[in-house]
Structures are given as C-alpha cells and as structure tokens.
Amino acid sequence: DADVTQTPRNRITKTGKRIMLECSQTKGHDRMYWYRQDPGLGLRLIYYSFDVKDINKGEISDGYSVSRQAQAKFSLSLESAIPNQTALYFCATGEGAPTYEQYFGPGTRLTVT
Amino acid sequence: EDQVTQSPEALRLQEGESSSLNCSYTVSGLRGLFWYRQDPGKGPEFLFTLYSAGEEKEKERLKATLTKKESFLHITAPKPEDSATYLCADDFKTNTDKLIFGTGTRLQVFP
Numbered sequence: 001d002a003d004v005t006q007t008p009r010n011r012i013t014k015t016g017k018r019i020m021l022e023c024s025q026t027k028g029h030d031r032m033y034w035y036r037q038d039p040g041l042g043l044r045l046i047y048y049s050f051d052v053k054d055i056n057k058g059e060i061s062d063g064y065s066v067s068r069q070a071q072a073k074f075s076l077s078l079e080s081a082i083p084n085q086t087a088l089y090f091c092a093t094g095e096g097a098p099t100y101e102q103y104f105g106p107g108t109r110l111t112v113t
Numbered sequence: 114e115d116q117v118t119q120s121p122e123a124l125r126l127q128e129g130e131s132s133s134l135n136c137s138y139t140v141s142g143l144r145g146l147f148w149y150r151q152d153p154g155k156g157p158e159f160l161f162t163l164y165s166a167g168e169e170k171e172k173e174r175l176k177a178t179l180t181k182k183e184s185f186l187h188i189t190a191p192k193p194e195d196s197a198t199y200l201c202a203d204d205f206k207t208n209t210d211k212l213i214f215g216t217g218t219r220l221q222v223f224p
Contacts (some may be wrong), residue, residue: 004156043157043200043214058211090156100145102202102212104156 003027004105006091012111013081021076021108023091031094032074033102034058034066036087043090049074081112115139117203119215126222129190134218136201137183146184147212148177149200157200160186191222 004025015021025032034046035058045058047066055068063085067075078085091105120135129187135177138146145164149157160180163179170177174195198219202212 034204040216042216043202043212045211048211092156099162100147101159101162103159107154107156 002032004014004091004093004103006089006105006108008108009106010109014113015082017081019078019081019110020090020112021089023074023076023105025072025074025103025105026066027093027103028071029095029103030071031096031102032068033080033092033094034064034074034076035090035092037090037107038087044081046076057106078110078112081110083112086110086112115203115213117201117213117215119199119201119218121218122216123219124221126188126191126220128192128222128224131187131191132191133188134186134199134220135183136186136215138203141184145204146179147202147204148175148184148186149202151200151217154185160199186189188220191220193222193224196220 007022025101033048035043036046037043043055044060046060046064047058050054052068089108089110092102094098094102116139118137126132145162147162148160150160151157161177166179166181168179169223174189178185187202200214200217202214204212
C-alpha cells in the first residue's frame with residue numbers, strides 16, 4: 001500500500017461548488033503539506049502543518065482552507081471553487097530534521113469549469 | 114525574494130550521453146537544497162538533500178553538487194529509464210519547511 005494516499009484522484013466540479021481533497025499517510029510523520037502544481041509555475045505551497053494543532057499558511061493560501069483531523073489525515077477544501085484553481089494538487093509528509101525529506105502522494109487532478 | 118531557477122527547461126540525450134542540469138538560487142542563508150524526480154502522472158520522489166557548498170551526493174547514475182549560488186545534477190551514461198522531470202527546491206534557515214521549487218528540467222533519454 002502507498003505511504004501517502006489522496007482521494008479523489010480526479011475531480012471535475014463547477015464554479016462556486018465546495019470541494020474537499022483528502023490525504024492520508026502511514027509514514028507516521030507529524031509534518032504534512034498541500035501543494036499545487038501548474039504548468040510553468042512549478043510546485044507552490046498552499047498550507048502546511050507540523051502537528052494536529054499547528055497549521056500554517058503557505059505561499060498561496062487564499063481561497064483554500066485545511067483541516068488536520070489526526071496525525072495521519074490532512075484535508076484541503078476549496079470553499080467556492082473558481083476556474084483558476086484548476087491544477088494538480090499534491091499532499092506530502094515530511095521527516096523534519098535532519099534530512100527534511102518530503103514524501104509526496106500521487107496527486108489529485110482538479111478541473112473547475 | 115527567493116527564486117529558484119532551473120536550466121535547461123528541456124534536455125534530450127542519447128543513451129550514454131552524460132550531461133548536467135543546473136539549479137540556481139538567489140537568497141543566502143540556505144538550510145538545504147533538494148533534488149526530486151517526477152515521472153508523468155506521479156508525485157515527486159526525493160533524491161538528495163545538500164547542505165553546504167562543496168557537498169556531493171550520488172545515487173546510481175546521478176550525482177548532485179552544491180556551490181554557494183547553484184547546484185548541479187550530473188547524469189552519467191543515462192538510460193531511457195532516467196527520463197523524467199527533475200525538480201530542485203531550496204529551504205532557508207527559518208524552520209518553516211517552506212520549500213521553494215523551481216519549474217524543473219524535463220529530461221528525455223533516447224535509446
């Protein structure tokens with residue numbers, strides 16, 4: 001089984017709809033992250049969490065919210081989806097010191113029409 | 114503002130033809146420089162972390178090096194299975210894990 005799983009893998013939704021992307025991990029890491037990837041822009045950090053009670057905004061948090069339900073679960077919500085939120089979304093977990101290595105999920109391809 | 118720039122954007126190599134990918138960053142106080150590999154339709158996969166100028170790390174046909182302003186990913190005698198997008202990212206001494214990613218180099222290795 002994969003260490004980091006994301007659901008759904010693909011989603012098409014309409015403008016104005018609320019949508020939740022879910023992430024689960026079995027690596028036992030405290031740190032979890034949400035990124036989006038757009039062609040030509042690379043990966044950009046949306047939110048990150050160092051533990052269940054510690055949630056922080058990343059580079060591009062406007063229009064998004066997150067919930068850390070447990071050490072292993074970190075969800076990303078789009079309260080009112082808009083077309084420019086069409087992107088590939090990745091969840092990741094992190095080891096912290098000393099390697100700061102991050103492990104990425106397979107991604108969710110989201111299309112907002 | 115920190116920026117990570119990767120070059121070239123795309124690279125086509127013949128199998129066995131060695132080359133290097135470049136990653137340059139602009140802000141001082143680097144905590145770590147990271148290399149990831151991303152295959153189409155998949156999430157990035159960690160390759161290396163480099164912490165200080167002069168440091169080198171190797172994995173199979175890949176060797177990553179770091180100077181004060183840039184990092185290189187050297188690919189020796191590549192094989193078609195090395196075809197992927199290679200991403201670099203940097204992180205600074207803020208303990209925020211805010212990785213700044215470059216846009217990647219898309220490598221294609223032909224038999």
